[in-house]
Amino acid sequence: MTVFFGIVTLGLYVFQPYLDLKAIRKALGIALFLELFYLIGHYFTDWPFPGPQIIFQIIIVSSLGVALGVIFSRIWPLPQSKGIERIMRTLLIVIPALGLGVGLQLILQGNHATQAVYLMFALSAWLGSGHFIKEIPKEA
Helix, strand or coil, rough: HHHHHHHHHHHHHCCCCEEEEEHHHHHHHHHHHHHHHHHHHHHHHHCCCCCCHHHHHHHHHHHHHHHHHHHHHHHHCCCCCCCCCHHHHHHHHHHHHHHHHHHHHHHHHHCCCCCHHHHHHHHHHHCCCCCCEEECCCCC
């Protein structure tokens, strides 16, 4: 199942015009941070060692999360001013991302999960949702 999601993720990044190099760098940066987090956790708290399959799953989950965030950002760009709109926008991306992340976790790791895939997905979606920023029209 991991290979299927890898192919889907690769196809999404190839055929979606909004997923540019900046989005790929963001997804790989989040994946690197998460891999280091689990690697340090292995040595300090005896978590299971993140093998190649787990590393591939982390890359897939962070890439799909960033893709969701970028597409959401294209639909509803990040406002420049702080306020209730940013709070509502964050809630409307993170809450469904947690639900989708739980589904991804069950599909990728089954009942005996060793990583918090749902939180990785929601974090990636939230960080990816800042890709497009709403521009304020200038008065002439």
